Amino acid sequence: MRYELHCFGESGNAYKAALMLALAGADWTPVWVDFFNGAHRSPGYLALNPMGEVPLLVDGDLTLSQSGVILTHLAERLGRFGGADAAERREILRWLLWDNHKFTATIAFHRFLLNFLPEAQRQPEVIAFHAARQKAALKVLERHLTGRDWVVGAGPTIADLSLCGYLYYPEPFGFERAQWPAIDTWLTRIAALPGWRHPYDLMPRGPVPTVAT
Ligand SMILES: N[C@@H](CCC(=O)N[C@@H](CS)C(=O)NCC(=O)O)C(=O)O
Numbered sequence: 664m665r666y667e668l669h670c671f672g673e674s675g676n677a678y679k680a681a682l683m684l685a686l687a688g689a690d691w692t693p694v695w696v697d698f699f700n701g702a703h704r705s706p707g708y709l710a711l712n713p714m715g716e717v718p719l720l721v722d723g724d725l726t727l728s729q730s731g732v733i734l735t736h737l738a739e740r741l742g743r744f745g746g747a748d749a750a751e752r753r754e755i756l757r758w759l760l761w762d763n764h765k766f767t768a769t770i771a772f773h774r775f776l777l778n779f780l781p782e783a784q785r786q787p788e789v790i791a792f793h794a795a796r797q798k799a800a801l802k803v804l805e806r807h808l809t810g811r812d813w814v815v816g817a818g819p820t821i822a823d824l825s826l827c828g829y830l831y832y833p834e835p836f837g838f839e840r841a842q843w844p845a846i847d848t849w850l851t852r853i854a855a856l857p858g859w860r861h862p863y864d865l866m867p868r869g870p871v872p873t874v875a876t
Contacts, residue, residue: 666691669719671698672868675829677718679730681865682824686858687741695867731759734821744821754815758822769796770829774836794837808845827853
């Protein structure tokens with residue numbers, strides 16, 4: 664196998680990289696991380712990624728973390744989804760940074776609090792805080808996608824793959840596609856790309872200790 668992606672099915676951050684590999688038709692294999700039992704904090708994993716985060720890409724001698732770095736690296740290596748010119752690449756970086764800071768960061772945490780944190784530890788004020796920030800971030804993306812097909816330029820790029828990372832998951836986290844028409848049609852457009860697969864079809868899953876009913 665050419666690429667190894669350390670991942671787990673519930674990780675939208677890992678899905679960004681897995682989707683890139685799938686859409687590009689790359690030769691890759693997923694390596695399951697037992698995240699819900701703390702495998703990302705084990706000495707062995709920390710030796711690979713001192714940040715203790717998933718995803719992690721192994722490409723020969725190179726070991727990379729941070730989905731934005733992995734996506735950028737794969738775009739260069741595979742010659743896909745990297746943008747048409749320097750101006751587009753700059754714009755892609757802008758959206759990757761915003762995604763990591765404001766969009767995915769909020770959505771991923773909100774979904775985690777609502778679905779994976781043991782119920783006894785859930786705090787309504789914290790959940791409400793994240794719900795409000797998620798709504799504000801969704802508004803930004805909805806406005807940007809209104810009247811355009813892709814986040815940057817005239818075709819799909821890694822900016823799309825990064826931003827869509829959490830938006831196909833079925834667990835409830837206050838995101839109803841019907842309420843966000845531009846995002847909804849954009850997600851349909853991405854899902855129509857040849858090679859697209861749902862996160863739970865692309866990455867392995869193990870037992871999850873706590874899932875909301
Ligand atoms: N900005 C990072 C975020 C990665 C991230 O937060 N991954 C989660 C799993 S989806 C994680 O490993 N969290 C462990 C932790 O925060 O301790 C990326 O895009 O790769």
